[in-house]
Amino acid sequence: MTPRRARGAPQDDARPLTEPVEDYLKAIYAIEQSGEAAGTSDLATRLEIAPASVSGMVRRLADQGLVSYERYRGVRLTDAGRRAALRTIRRHRVIESYLAKALGYAWDRVHAEAERLEHAASDELVDRMAEAIGEPLTDPHGDPIPTRDGVIDETRHQRLSDLAAGQRSRVKRVSDDDGELLRYLAQIGIRPGVMVTVAERAPFDGPLSLRIGKVTVQVGPVLASRVMVELLPD
Ligand SMILES: [Zn+2]
Structure with missing residues (x-):
């Protein structure tokens, strides 16, 4: 049977993309959001695959009009690529x-x-889940x-690890892909919306002492770099 599109179904530019294509577009979007151009080696690291296979895929994405690639500027999403990336990110x-x-x-x-x-x-299904x-x-x-419709808040936030002693902040986002980290953050009371003050920080990338509510906890700079915050006025 040939697949049919139900009448009235959203048309988008949605010929269905394969799973690897969706993962590539998401990864390129994430690298762009960190303020860098996506090089093939960054992509390989992020997707945990060999750089050689990245180049082939990037060529295919460019053929499909989803990315543009210039040797020294790296890979960039086209408008169609960005829309597709945001659709996958919305679903996630x-x-x-x-x-x-x-x-x-x-x-x-x-x-x-x-x-x-x-x-x-x-x-x-995703729209219904969101509504529910x-x-x-x-x-x-x-x-x-x-x-x-692909509208997203792209405000960039500071890393908690970049704050100086005495600065107050509100947690905006935490890295989502490390379960162990998330369990630990929950244990010490770090989640979006919580206020965190850097009470002290040791020199040479030493630990930070954080005040969260009435408790003080010590965390390493690596953990603090996975927490994004908004600086609050004193
Ligand atoms: Zn996630």
Whole structure:
């Protein structure tokens, strides 16, 4: 049987993309958001694959009009590539939110499920999930959820590890892909919305002493670099 598109179904530019293509576009988007041009070696690291296979895929993505590639400027998403990346990111973040809010999953367990389901869920299912939990603006880790029209809040935040002693901040987002890290953050009370003050910091990349509510905890700079914050006035 030939697949048919139901009448009235959203057309988008959605010929379905393969799972690896969606993962590449997501990775390129993430690198662009960190303010850098995506080189093939960055992509290889992020996707945990050999740099040689990245070049072939980048060529194919360019042929499909999803990225542009220049030797010294790296890989960039075209408008179509960006729309496709944001669709996958929306599916991922809505699924994480739905698992947490509707099904009571802990925040350290939703990412792995969403990594799988983001390629399988239809946009309609994802829209219904979002509606069922009140159209959240962020996922359980504080990452912004793109609207179905591809609008997303791209405010850049500082790393907690970049704050000086005495600075007050509010947690905006935490890295979502390390379950152990998330369990530890939950234990010490770090989650989006919480206020954190850097009480002291040791020189030469030593530990930071953080005040969270009434407790003080010591964390290493690596952990602090996985927490994004918004600086608050004194
Ligand atoms: Zn995630």
